[in-house]
Amino acid sequence: MLKISNLHTSYGGSLILQGIDLKVKRAEIMVIMGRNGMGKTTLMKTIMGLLPPQSGKIELENESIGGLKPHKIAAKGVGFVPQGREIFSDFTVWDNLRLATMRYPRKKRCVPEKLFEYFPILKERKNQRAGSFSGGEQQMLAIARALVANPKLLLLDEPSEGIQPSIIQEITRILRAINKETGITIVIVEQNVDMILDLADTCAFLEKGRIADTCPKDALQKDDSMITRYMAL
Amino acid sequence: MTIILKTERLTKKFGGLTAVDHVNMTLSKGELRCIIGPNGCGKSTLFNLITGTYKPTSGRIAFKSKDITGKPVHIIGRMGIGRKFQVPGIFNQLTVYDNIRVPFFRDQRRSLFLKPRKDSDIHQKITALLQKINLDDKACLPAIHLAHGEKQWLEIGMVLARRPQLMLLDEPTAGMTAAETRKTAQLIRNISREEKMTILVIEHDIGFVREIASRITVLYKGAVFKEGSYETIQSDEAVRKIYLGKSR
Amino acid sequence: MKSDISTIKSTDISMQRSVFWQPRPAWIAMGLAAILVLFPMTQNDYWIVQLTQLMVYGIFAMSLSLVWGYGGILCFGHAVYFGMGAYIYTLIVKGMIPGFSGILATSIAGLLTAVLCVSLFAVVVGYFLFYGRLKGPYLGIVTLAIAVIAERIAVDWYYIGGYNGLFSIPPFSVAGYEFITPIALFYFVLASSAIAYLLLTHIVQSPFGAILRAIRDNEARAESFGYNSAQHKIITFAIGAAVAALSGALFAIVTEFVSPTLIGFGLSTEVLIWVALGGKEVILASFLGALLVRTLETYLSELMAYYWILFLGVFFVAAVILFPKGIFGRWLSD
């Protein structure tokens, strides 16, 4: 589904990604872990086209998407939930969702009703200003917004950041359900171990701009020494 | 031990968000201290409060027993607090040599419109500093041509040139290779030892923290969560939890 | 922010040389000075008068180079200082300002008063602009507005000649010697250019100049070293205004008339183009830029008539996109 090989990206004059190799299978939930400053966000932004890759390949279903403009990548079926959510806080919930349909011709612009089954709260508060939401609600909005255009691949950057545990659990549950029902592929950058263990099929560990290790979740549950090695103090 | 920096119930709110929450912290003269904590815990905001970039919502900051709360940036800079920014804050168009020279001009007794005397000791000081930060062979290169790690060292050198009593370093190893990171740790240790300077470092890279720090402050949700040596912090169960977001 | 170390051999640059020591411009300046000194011996009066005027514009361009190229202050109204200098000088030597008579109405007094008043004016304007933290485009357009208003005031103010300006300015005289012949004026202006060039180069190479460039590069950083950026910009603004006023007064001396076009946005635009095309980050390049564009203008505006300005506008756009450092700036700086 997604295949990244030997990807290099620099940001602000320094080479952050130093040769990433990563394969994600269809309908898989891949979690990328690592401490701060290891290049997780840079990786996400590069896949999404917000940062230009310096060298290397990014392929989505055997089609190269490296170096394309973000709107083109979005049109190829990639949804993105950035770090810090970045919802449009002055807009209503409805407008936030509607934005993701803009690339379609006018008649085809519709927000799938099914979304509200996963996120009923968004329907209740359709006309409320998004900025008035709590962090967790904003996160749900950001996820829903990324799903509006029925992407094949969903990228999430630290969805648990600054959100209370009960909501994290709910978001985890929803993501699982969506993955099961639609077969969407999900790549998440995350540091919250609870969420990782609940959600992941496969885990990859990022260190100093490279994928240092990958392993299936089951192995991780039995033995969390890897988590301690790459994540803890 | 004399206390050089002291914050009392320091608080900063942005709208509804409390970025820094009643932080009480003291630094003794000559201390090397690391501040760690998960993203968004208020580390950078704390720096911005100390340097005067932000004005605190409430609370007090005392530097060398003088109240500096709410003073403008350049006044605090003159009082002896130097800061290295997260994104290298160097002068790209100036040469490495001139980058170090700029902070020295404040010590110049002569008018700023006159060229410094040939025999002035500033040149020696600059050369010594350049050697310290391993950039003496690149003195005449415009700073924009330096590698990322070298830019970080240059900035540390620029801050040192001001001979501050307190140096704040904001993620000095961000974006560095492993080798550069080790070199930086060594550099900071040397400065701490040789110059007897008080240094406060924000850092994510735990390996780096282990190499340099004598004492660690953990910030969490804007408040001081824990303080202690590397060993105590590392083995502290509560700290592990907030770092991993683990609840079980 | 591409770093390309391989193209620069750091070893063959000596330690002591900083970016502010630019040997090539210094040699070129000397060569240029030699050519200019010898120029009157080879040419007739027409060309001497022409070149005298060109150098006046050259001084004006150098003053903008300091303000814009080194100070990073995009000023769309620089001619305000030029025009004010010209007007104040004229009013004083014509004895039109009440209370200024006798020794106060001499040429030297006129020159000094013009320079002094204009730099004071620049300090006041600068105080509002720089402590208001106005930057980039905002600063540019506010200065543009100042120029437009200054021109309108000059046109509407009958006491200073209104639309027609002021004529028959007495010749410049020092201790009884009058600079009347083209050659005398030529050397007088040449000496002034040399002084202005040396003064400005000295400033940009002094510690003050380094701080100025540092502020332009990274204002927050410079402030954290304890430099008050607004103060430095105001001083720069005032020095630039003083030199511009000098060139304005010289213009009045050379051409013996002043008019509202000197103070307005038209000349402000022209000087901006000279400096941008020449190379704003090198004082000498700006001087050459003024000489080049004005010379081309004399030739081409006869040839191309109205199309000249159209051509200049299009060429300017192309140069901004393709040569951001200017034509001479590229090979004069290192």
Added chain:
Amino acid sequence: MTDLIIQLLSAMNFVLVLIMVAMGLMIIFGLMNVINMAHGEFFLLGAYTVVMTNRLGIGFWPALVLAPLTVGFIGMLIEYICIRHLYHRPLDTILATWGVSLAIKQLIIIIFGPAGLTVAPPLPQMVTVAGIEYPAYRVFIMAIALIIIAVTFYIFLKTDFGLGARAVIANRDMAATLGINTRRMYRTTFAFGSALAGLAGAVMAPVMSCDPQMGLGFFIPAFLSILVGGTGTLYGVLAGGAIVGGGDSLLSFHFSPVAAQVVIFSLAIFLIRIRPQGLLGSKKP
């Protein structure tokens, strides 16, 4: 009393047209971070479209449609030829558009000559407003400006295009990741902003003397309106335009146009000194 009403009506006239011009400038600036120094010349081009239709003998009215179309197209062309190369060098866009403005002005001089030209008023009759006689065409100007301002607000606050544009203003990267083509958005917006200025120029042509310098007379007050009102908000333009335009035109009546300009300008600078973000602007500059 009659005098006062006439003054107020004239002030209103100027304010409404000024707001039209300023809105175009502001939309371009908000979206693309480009200060379009050639905006005054787009106004100029609009006015000279009227001069041209008059010469062609097809009268004023076709120009009302032609002006925004032509000027919008020229704007798009300029965006394509020069501005898009400079998005990463925002300060240079000022210089480049400045060069464009010079060229346009000179082109007009080459084609139409430097002298002021007048256009026959398309609606010579008078109407009675609030008990006084007032030129019908002036009323028409106000009506059309009001409509255009309302339409612009509608487009930006209610339509899908406006939603996309506001999203780009608020967060360019995020909008792009949602599939919005920001480049195309820039081009459309630049054309739209130019068209607004062109239309403003066209409607003002019959009541002004058309000369190559007329653009600056609107560009500077328009820019001051944005500074005073605050960038980033369309409402700010309304407030800024009312203060700058209204003040200018009322002061011109009682003193002289020059005095009015000096006063308004000094006031604007003073206001910026004490409130850099503008009256309605948010904290961030």
